[in-house]
Amino acid sequence: MDFRLTARQEQLRRSARALTDLISAYENDCEENNGLPPSAHEKIRDAVLDSGLQAVNMPAEWGGAGLTILEQAVVQAELGRLTGALWDMVWRPANALTHCTPEQRARYLEPVIRGERRDCYAVSEPGAGSDPQSLTTTATRTGGGWLLNGEKWFVTVGDHADFMIVLAAAGEERAPTLFLVDKDTPGVEMTRVPRWMHTFVYEHPEFTLTDVRVPDDAVLGGVGDGYDITRSWFTEERLMIAARTIGAAERALELARDWAVERRQFGSPIADFQLVQGMLADCAVDIAVNRAYTHQVAWEVDEGVADRKTLHAKAAIAKLAASEASGRVIDRCVQIFGGRGYDRSYPVERLYRELRVDRIWEGTSEIQRLIVAGELVKRGTGVLRMPSPAA
Template sequence: MTSLVRLTPQQAELQERARRFVDEELVPHEEAAERAGGRLPDETVDGIIKAAVAARLHGGRHAPEHGGQGWSTTDYVVAHEQLGRNTNGLWWWVPDAYNVMTAGTPEQIDRYLRPALRGEGWVSYAVTEEHAGSDPSGIRATARPDGAGGWVLDGEKWFVTSGDVAAAHIVVAICEGHGPTLFIVDAGTEGLSFIDEPPFTHTFPHGHPTLRLAGVRVGPDAVLGGLGAADTLQQGWFTEERLGIAAHCVAAMGRLLEEAVRWAAGREQGGALLIDHQGVSFPLADSAADAAAARLLVYEVAQLADSGADRKIVHAKASLAKLFASEAAYRCADRAVQTFGGRGYMRTNVAERFLRELRVDRIWEGTSEIQRLIISRSLVRRGVRAVIT
């Protein structure tokens, strides 16, 4: 026993299963993915999806009756602490779906959630707009009654991850008299179009295109979770996603340290091993401190969530975990690049790829500044001790 984080025998088995999947099915494809701008051949992707399903890693948090694994929050962190050990976002191929889908009607679950968890149909999530990023109160997309029980959607959504391949999009629109509401819109519905497909810093399996909705007609059955339910449903989503990002950052730090230490302990320069130069070893020690502290924080939040703690405290602590882990992981990647020297600047090197890829973890699902806002408000509203102990 080397850690206060105690896993049950089932969680230890899940950890081992996820680690094996990442080492055998994802890591070997990293370089090819990098050279292909993130897009792997269809047969490779099919193999990854089949292996993920065989390893029972798909639909982690979703209910078994919907085709998921029914993981607790701690199980989810255990798995994602492994899934984040690869670059190029290859873990994204493990079939899953946003947790707001559980609010779907039985028909929506059959039509969208079950296929998504089998890896047969992506569902994207479109909240952000040109003038509404950190502040979603600026959302301008609208939903107006079509007079026949359905709705007409208009608006523009930015950065729609997997929008380019999705079978359907969850769109947030303001419904007069009800407020922000989630709608599921099938890809290809008349009036939907992509108006931009920008390149991004990372190489990712899917794009993040800009989606336009111009007079898109949907039926009453497109409403997800009820009229005006978007904000409440998204609260739960943010907590899970932020914790997932933090777990991925912990995973990245572990991988970066393993690779950098192996290199520094094997390469000789100036008559000594790199690791024997304090200029090299001290930054690695700092990275170890960052990784260990972030890991404890992530597991603490997960265990609090599982123990039924106050949701607002869990929300604030998930922000703490995301803020600290994402900033720490970026520092670790930068130090690892320096450890590898010129090799660390090659895209074939794991540290170079992580340095680019980890940057977005300080931006999506709420920027670091937004996490600081949530935390600082909680310090006042919930009290300092509730936030830090």
């Protein structure tokens, strides 16, 4: 076993850190103004293209960075240091778009990869969250196409994106199907833009779809493939959430450690107090073990050494463990900062609000537990094993 980053991984990590440092100059502006002006979006888009880290999950022949899952995890851990969700400005198209036909790819995916268009993924509805099968958005056949009707909530980047990937129940058989819907299609309306606990550089608006007419070639993948394609997104996305939250937690611990060494009370640096030392040590433990496990599973995905279901469960373990551990880390770091930790101009305060959603989106912590338990009950404890040549 060799746990060192390869020269290429280290090079990618450095590029991602340099990009992160550059983008971090916009953090305060984003927090104070709940977003960034168009000029900042343009500058950051150019910086992303210069870094070569655009669309890290897409093949190089389509213009993406073509990184492995482990390489992506290394990059995401650096980007995860950013507050205001500025990491999301380093676009990573939904991997559902790899199911595009050549024509769809030229129209949707390749412009996204180039930073000219932006996708958003609309699955959740008022009545369909953890259980997407209860969706009520419908697609009804019309001559030469489909008519979409329904309501979509929590659509991340829905304000900024110019097209949506919409999950709908198609036809009388209610076949779960994804549709590519340009946002300017008549009948698409952004109805509400809620304010959230976190400050996020983009919004998560709600949409209604009223008699939205789309052609036959708006179907992404096949009719009925909607759940399978969406599920295949989860293994990768959950590992990236694990990586990002670990990066965020590491930044918080660096800040808290430095603060603890510098801040004096009762005539000593607070780092001399063992109760504070305990918090610092617990943070280090949470970060170290979760980084190692996330890297392990990312490596297993790349090497293809475990079957798809086992990897799905392992990614659920990584997401559950890392998002909960990072939540504990940031809570302690706020505590170490005392009153300043509650001030929005301090990154630890922002990370405290921002890391909370990682236990909710892309499947709540409870849903991750159900996935892990389901794997244990149905297939035994093999999910815990490291891959071996005999596997």
